[in-house]
Amino acid sequence: MTRRLGHSLVNKSDILRVENLKVTSANGAELVRDISLNVKRGEIVGLVGESGSGKSITIMSIAGLLPKGISIASGRVFFEGRDITKLTNNQRQTINGSRLGVIYQDAAQALNPLMTIGKQIGEVLQIHTKMPRKEIKYRILAAMRAVNLPDPEKTYKSYPHELSGGQRQRVLIAMAIINNPELLIADEPTTALDVNVKIQVLELIKIINESKNLSVLYISHDLSTIQHICDRVYVLYAGIPVEVGRTEQIIHEPKHPYTSLLIDSAPTKEKRGKKLAVMKPRVQDQRGPATNCQFASRCPFAFKKCYQKIPHMISAGKNHEVACFLYNKNFSESEKIRTSEQPDEK
């Protein structure tokens, strides 16, 4: 897992830095409460969390693709050192597709059903470059070969419905990388795929990352996928990162109770025959600002303080941070006694 650590230390500049991002919907729900993260050049960063944790909304705000009624309330997003939260449509169009590529979750929906594959991949070049047709076609075929699409000449002329799920996902990847972007955002690109196809797609992203020194922000709800390709992981809970660290730290020494539960609830070989950890269901209203630890109501270790204040990120080892009062040295062990109910004062 430490395979590329040295290389990411060489080039330390951040390609993407998100500072205190807050995204709200029209009815006042805080979909993303306070997210800060950074992606270094050539690094693969994972963003993991359950559905509703705000991971997709985070990347949509980075890519400027937020649906109607949802908007960035505060915070900044720096891409290549430039704040991209307040760009005009025209400025945004020069970034999307050329400096920033996005791979979407559902390739079957993300491709235009009435356009040939070749045209859809080539559209990126058509928009951003003034290449002659012949060269565009050459580049498209090259990109198709790079993502291991079978029979590029034939696939060039076929339509999305004629391809398999894995092939469609490869088409999306080809589309995202054809213009050599600096950052690739992958929104659960493997959710809809078979296990063996999934591994192939992950390997492909890894290879592209290594060969082109491309930074990747990889979103998933699945820790095993994240473990497979990411250098660093952010664990999100209810729109707030609760733990950050290198992948092996997160997987092998999780600090936050949520992360440990997430890992314990995933079925693995070792846990065969044993009961898996089950989290309490989430009953939470995301309207209004957060006042306490969002995970407290489901946390097996929650104590009084957890219902009163928001925990901030504290260091839990080298490159490892966690937002949990359990690791706060200001509280004595006697204070950290579990209370299952919220205090009355609220």
Next chain:
Amino acid sequence: MTRYIVKKIIDMIITIFIIVLIVFAMFELIPGNPARIMLGMNASNAQVAALEAELGLDKSIFVKIYTYFSDLFNGDLGFSFRFQRPVIELITEALPYTLFLALYAFFFIIILAIPLAILAARKPNSKLDNFIRISSETCLAIPPFFMAIILMLIFRTSQLALQGGSVDFDLNNAFQSYWMPALAIALSRLAMAMEFLRDSIIEQRESDYVKTAIGKGASRSRVMFFHIFRNSLVPFITALGLILAEVFSGSIIIEQVFLIPGLGRSLVTAVEARDFQLTQGIVLLIAFIVVFVNFCVDLINQFIDPRIREQNKKLYKSRNTFFLRMKNQANLDSQKKR
């Protein structure tokens, strides 16, 4: 593809055959003896019998069907006793007027519906959207002949209106002289086309591929025309097919208002005079046009949407019966709905 077209043409011929049969049966069932009508009330029974024998009316129904079809095959639609001329001649004379009027109206529908639909779809349920929809639906509620009268009243002082009332059919200034009847038909049929396209655009805009296009850095207009609009065309064109048929029927009445010597006027005259052969001929012609338009719509949609092409290929490849095909079609429809 060619295989599909050939099969489709065979389908079309079968449909037309059935239509001919129905039209024939309809005129057989209408009470009244054509020979008696032709000769008038004062004719003697012997005269009527003689004319019946001449027209072949006394023959058995099967012989009549046979002669009807063989005549039709030779391009003979019969003889109009009202005008004392062959029906085919009368139709070829009247057809250009109607065809031109209908296509002109159709042209108006297209050039009005597309920008209006795009404008309306911009912000669904906004003031502009509501205004466009309410006014087009009001137009839908007004019958074309009444719309024509309103237009006449509005433009009665302008030079254009005078030309609009003229009946001269001259290709050189036909666009000028037919704008009013064409617009009257177009306005009353506009709503359907417009709403189909609007709904389709709104639906397509929510699709994920639109997000992909924006993610590629495509400009707004590019997203609109290369992706959303193009993908909205299939329901729009299907609606246009229906509308073109309606435009033809709309022109029948409009021709009365503007005194245009087209098919519609001929049809009304023929019905009034109980001119069976001419009526039959015109009804058949209109039916042909509708069938042909539907055929074209199928072909165009196929050309636009590769998925329809694929489905049709599968549908027509298998050696199946008509009913199996109907069943498949029903399945496809329910799938689409889902």
